[in-house]
Amino acid sequence: MDANNFYNEKDQVKSEDYLFVDALDFGTTYSGYVFSSRSEYRESPPKIHANQAWNAGGCSLASMKTPTSLLLDSEGEFVSFGYEAKNKHGSLVMDGASDNYLFFSRFKMKLHNRDLLKEDTQTPDISGKPWPAKDMFTKSI
Structure with a gap:
């Protein structure tokens, strides 16, 4: 193309x-x-x-690429993505402070099960805490 x-056509915008x-x-x-x-x-x-x-x-x-990893604080605010998220999460685990954060890694495969993927779909972080998948994907992008 x-x-x-x-x-x-939807937005009526030309390149x-x-x-x-x-x-x-x-x-x-x-x-x-x-x-x-x-x-x-x-x-x-x-x-x-x-x-x-x-x-x-x-x-x-x-x-040229970074891990598909996302770190959010306990309120769901963006902290970091990629290598920075992995490194920060590792430090939090070592300090015993990871319970106050949500860490998602290798979560793209959630998109493959379209029957289960809805507007309100929840997805767990690595410790099992549920979080809205839409919010997690949006903050990753």
Whole structure:
């Protein structure tokens, strides 16, 4: 599909109204993203940008993807995602403070059971605490 001719009938918006195009790879184990500006696309369609700043647990190991892991506080407020969420959760466990947080990891597979996936679907964090799946996925994105 030619991105310059994309037309969204529902919103009545043409592609020239958008400054950027992005793609999310929301994976079972790892997630990532890429993006391109409209002007760069017109000049060089294959030119895209990807995040290369995720540090995989140490400053010497960089990754273009990050774990599909989400950390929320006890009120459900976003704390962190990816490597940062895994590292912070590990520290909380070591300090005995993880009960005040919700940690979700490798949760994408919940989407595959469409019969059970409803507006009010609950999904457990790794300790079994239920949380609205819609909120968890929204905060991950």
